[in-house]
Amino acid sequence: MNMIQSPQNALFKEARKLLEQRRERLKVGQALLDGPHLLAAWLDAGRPVQRILLTQDGLANPEIAALIQRVHSPVCVLDERLFAELSELPSLSGVLAWVAIPQSGMPRSTGFCLLLDGVQDPGNVGSMLRTAAAAGVDQVLLSSACADVWSPKTLRSGMGAQAVLDIVERADLPAFVDQFSGQVAATLLNGATDLYRADLRGNLALVFGAEGAGITPEMAVRANLRLKIPMAPGIESLNVGAAAAICLYERVRQCGLAG
Numbered sequence: 001m002n003m004i005q006s007p008q009n010a011l012f013k014e015a016r017k018l019l020e021q022r023r024e025r026l027k028v029g030q031a032l033l034d035g036p037h038l039l040a041a042w043l044d045a046g047r048p049v050q051r052i053l054l055t056q057d058g059l060a061n062p063e064i065a066a067l068i069q070r071v072h073s074p075v076c077v078l079d080e081r082l083f084a085e086l087s088e089l090p091s092l093s094g095v096l097a098w099v100a101i102p103q104s105g106m107p108r109s110t111g112f113c114l115l116l117d118g119v120q121d122p123g124n125v126g127s128m129l130r131t132a133a134a135a136g137v138d139q140v141l142l143s144s145a146c147a148d149v150w151s152p153k154t155l156r157s158g159m160g161a162q163a164v165l166d167i168v169e170r171a172d173l174p175a176f177v178d179q180f181s182g183q184v185a186a187t188l189l190n191g192a193t194d195l196y197r198a199d200l201r202g203n204l205a206l207v208f209g210a211e212g213a214g215i216t217p218e219m220a221v222r223a224n225l226r227l228k229i230p231m232a233p234g235i236e237s238l239n240v241g242a243a244a245a246i247c248l249y250e251r252v253r254q255c256g257l258a259g
Contacts (some may be wrong), residue, residue: 016085019032030100031101034093038155044163049099050099052095055095057094058092107139107141109179111203114205115142119142122151129165136252139167142171174222177205187208187229187247189226192227201254
């Protein structure tokens, strides 16, 4: 078991790049998972771990020690000061998992898909991924204007969803919906159908846009099902994550998780 105490250590410097730079994550196809919950979710999904970074306290933690027993990869112990530079949490979790970002599947032409069209807040993206996983979404596609799926904040908000979902980043959403064999639904006011009167069964792509601006005009013209979520008078809109959860679970209500 290696001990890392110097900020000049090559492994530490590489890990710091992964934490701070989306460009580096894209370049090497790797990310850092902070904390035992994300590590457990990753292992439960059958995903491999390339390396474990620990503090001394993490090494002594029974929960983390049990997880380490499931990992067949190198383990390094970091000085707490160095570990803190690799974590955005207010208190140290004690464990970081260095993982390969899963390969995306080919864009689907059928099924139940969630499309994020410029959702920029990492917390919103993560919570929408978490809801999508719970609702049985087959594939999530994100435009290039969306927040990074593998950033620390999005990973924390996703609570393990990234381990189980088929995710396509930097997707050409207009091209996707042009070849999709099913309804393309979006929350748009003009000509909208009440969500609870709409038929969401069958092949369905649900589109949600940027906070404030909504979906792009290119996607709006392609929506063949416009949805309106009923709200009390005087309330103009919902948080995009809340709106997505309501629509995803109306689909679940109509179809069930196997729908």
